[in-house]
Amino acid sequence: MDRELTKAERTKARRKKIIPYIIGIVAVIIIFAVIMISLKASVNRDDLMTTTVDRGTIETTVTGSGSVVPAFEEIINSPISTRIMEVYCKAGDSVDMCTPLLRLDLQSTETELNKLKDQIEMKRYELEQQKVNNSTRVSDLAMQVKVKEMSVNRLEVELRNERYLDSLGSGTGDRVHQAELAYNTGRLELEQMRQQLANEHRVTDAGLNVKNLDINIAEKNLGEMSRTLSDAQIRAPRRATLTFINDQIGQKISEG
DSSP: OOOOOOHHHHHHHHHHHHHHHHHHHHHHHHHHHHHHHHHSOOOOGGGOOOOOOOOOOOOOOOOOOSOOOOSOOOOOOOSSSEEEEEEOOOTTOEEOTTOBOEEEOOHHHHHHHHHHHHHHHHHHHHHHHHHHHHHHHHHHHHHHHHHHHHHHHHHHHHHHHHHHHHHHTSSOHHHHHHHHHHHHHHHHHHHHHHHHHHHHHHHHHHHHHHHHHHHHHHHHHHHHHHHHHHHTSOBOSSSEEOOOOOOOTTOEEOOO
């Protein structure tokens, strides 16, 4: 007669059925792992050499053919006629901005520059002297005008007195006529002196303007000569590569 299996017996039966599958899966995994390990490349640690890596520019030589064309070129010409005294660079050198390239003989130009400075200083002294002289002449004329005004005022008073006396019968017509003549003459002389003073103002102002203009022209020439002398200090205008330089020391070169 059949009997019902217990729960423990049923569990044991299921385990018996599952164990073969588990064993098969584990075997497949082991086989696959062994295959992967055998296919992986490897070296011995003793065969490896290690060192510290340095950072920097990697330089290499590339063989090729063609023309190297610069992005732009600039030619530096001599601003004066002179000769070459020293050469500091050669063709092919890489130069930074304001690097001295060569030295020219600038002694004559510097002498002319100093001479022009002395001339300008002398012109300034002459201008100050002219201002003092003009002030003295104008002041003298102005003082003469004031004295003449006082003289004319006195003549005017004398003329009024003579006319008054003539109206009373105490004077004479001749004295009145003489007083009128002296007064009119004095007025004309005063007007002439005033005109002379005004002309003197215009003349002195014009003379000072001419002196100032002369100094301004000289200062402009000085500035132009200073720029020329600065340009004669042959320096690199920017960072670049020097492709050609006149390195003949002592050779005379013309302007441009």
